[in-house]
Amino acid sequence: MPPEKSTDATTPRKSTYRETTVSAIVFGLVVGAIMNASITYAGLKIGFTIGGSTIAAVLGFGVLRGLLRRGSIAETNIGQTVASAVNIPNSGIIFTVPVLLLLDADRYALRIDGPLFWLMAVACVAGSILGCAFIIPIRKQMIEIDRLRFPTGTAVAAILKSPGVGVAKTIVLLSGAAVAVLIFLPVALPSIKLGERPEPQQPDVRVPLPGYGDLDWRLSAPRPADPEDPADRRRYEDEWKRVDRDGDGQPDLVLEHDRIDVGRLIGLPDQIEFVFAIAPFCIGAGYITGRAGLLVLAGGVLAFFVLNPVAFAMGWTPEHLSAAEVPGYAYGAFNRPLGIGMLLGGALMGVVASLPSIKEALKSLALASGQKGGSTDELGLGVLALAALLALAGLFVAADLLIDPDGGWLHGLNYHVRNLIVALIGAGWIWFGGIIIAQCTGMTDWSPISGMALLTVVLVMLLVGSHQVVGAVLIGAAMCVAISCAADMMQDLKTGHLVGAQPKRQQIVELACTGLGPFITMATMLLIVGANMATYQKPIGPDTATVAPQAQALEAVIHSVQGGEVPYALYGSGAALAVFLGLGSFAGLGVLVGLSMYLPITYILTYGIGCLLNMAVTARKGKTWAEEWGVPFCAGLIVGEAVLSLLVNALVLYQG
């Protein structure tokens, strides 16, 4: 782009720097809508979603800077902000709303002409606005004062800045993306099914493309037994059971489509799960987080390498379980509830420790809002309060029309008062949850949304009665959408800080556009349900193309609450541990430890590789080199996996 002409370098001129433009917003809306639809389908199919900021940033270059030939860094940032704002609500919705269809597809049918569809959508829109409005005042605290890393936000900034950092660093970024595609391609390929199995008894089954699992890298078979020696025969049978868990007569694969079982390869006891996910994104995020990410690994080590083996050795696990089944059992029995409790306790300590700074930040916000003619870096408290009130009204209306509480802790109060209390508690919970998720995302890039959904559903069912499933899911969905939006907004604001965007402009466009996302997700779900009904005579879940694994987990939790089986003591113990852990020098340490007890160890271990890589590169080449060259490469890792995932998801959606 040629420099703008000047007549006098010392005279101030009117700024013509492109930022919040029509092309950026239209680009963001279109890309966001497409990502939302394809990721909704993929999420219902495989259980996790992607944020979309990295993809939108890359596409922004192609469209705004390449095709339209005028996109600036700030303008592309607005484009990716809008795109991710429209896309991200799908995370919250697909984790919660489908559970209604799993519980009772007839009673809770989602129809375009039915009130449930629209009231759920309104609640989710309310959640998205509340999530954004509540987190905005915390921007200063998290980004400017605490300097949280927000790895994806940092990676997106690296992408946006690539035109200015020189060809070498751009090549490094693209190399990272290429490496990620090469590594992740065999993981993604099996999702794509082509052709039909040439067997007459299964003519309609399509054959997946080959992946890592087809490399046939297996454990060694045990050496044959001495047929005369009964002890040796027993040894042989025991060893066969260890190497052939699925009982198909062959030693199990060490390298599967998406993971490598290092523990079994090196002969660790079966109760110790030492499996690495093949996930370049995790390595990239771990590297960008750096040494602090090892604290995340600590919780995983505690759960999977201490608690599980000790529980097995001490006889705390059911006797019929084999050693290999212990990690899965322990996850549900105590690791996840403890981890969720620690998340809550750690977040509480983090908030308490930050209160002086939050108070200062709110004071300066209020002061700037009150100054006549004064400019402020972000939206004033008045605008945020208005947005929050309108969203709260929407949440209350949805709750009032859907919840008919006749049990629980609020039993005995007036109908509307009960629902108002539910809406207010929901809003308060959204505020707190948004802070937790934004802290987690800022420190580690992980968002324990499903854990928060689980807690929300439990809380609402306690308030209004355990059979008030619709109400619980309504508030749960609003909560999940809110915290997804809060985390996404903070990532985008981090990116904005690094490229010099004006926070207020990002906040305005995000608040204005985020409400579109829930409608797109709900409409996509309607299409999917319609297609499933036509093909499988079931709307969603097992035996359909979209098994909705997260919603199935929530269904199990709802049944637990209704059966009185919620492990409150574990939640409380975890919270107490995290509160006391936070008395040390790092108040929010419990959040990190709890998070990794709650997440699958496969991703945590791969993430830990990234952290260790950062430390090794820093020790060898220095911090500046590690930052200057390592971050663009790892941003490329994150981008490469995200772009490939989206392409595969779109193809899977097309295949149907």
Add this chain to the structure above:
Amino acid sequence: MKVLGQLLIWGSLGVGALAAATAYLASLDEPDERLVGLTLAAPAGETVATEDAPEPIARSGEQITPETLASLRAAGIRNVRVNEFSFARWRGRWYFLSALGGLALGAWLSRSSPAGPRGAGREAARAASPKDTLEAVQTAIDRLRDQLPGLPDDASRLETVVAQIGHLQKTHMEAFVEARPAVIASLGLAGFAAVMSSYAAAERQINRAWSAAVDRVLDEALACLDEASARLGDARQTLC
């Protein structure tokens, strides 16, 4: 002391987590009246069924009866997992409470030990005090502002902005952020927040100047440099 404190913290966390994992375990050594009527949260015991696959003696969701207890004890089962929590029945409670005490003591030891010497920085900027580092940032910005009018054309001005800001971001600006513990030690958390509020605003303007220069919009870059200098002045005033 600090190392001892850290060891105590992590050790106590491990003990506490292990103790918490036993919250819903009921020992079969307890008297029958404490166990009968409880609901099993997981299958208990195993017998070998005809198909060679082990089957539990009691299934998840079953209520414990005297007969169930007798069968489980005869099979040598020591613990069962139940849905109901009882603090009195929780065998790990004293370990858990001790762990909380250990965490508190470890926190006190960590906080009360004096801060260790800082590792030597690789660049001179890192060894400077926060005040000096902040002054160096403002000096660099002001020097850049003074230098630009003397350059031959806009293209060279833009290149100079990109190059010098890029260098500043990697040196003095990063060093000031790393001086966070020193600033908190001298001003407290509230004072640190006030300094960072102005500094971060300046930082954002500097980043914006860089972006505008890359995008060849000189007037925006100049305006941002002016704003950055003003905000840095505010930060220095607060720091002093």
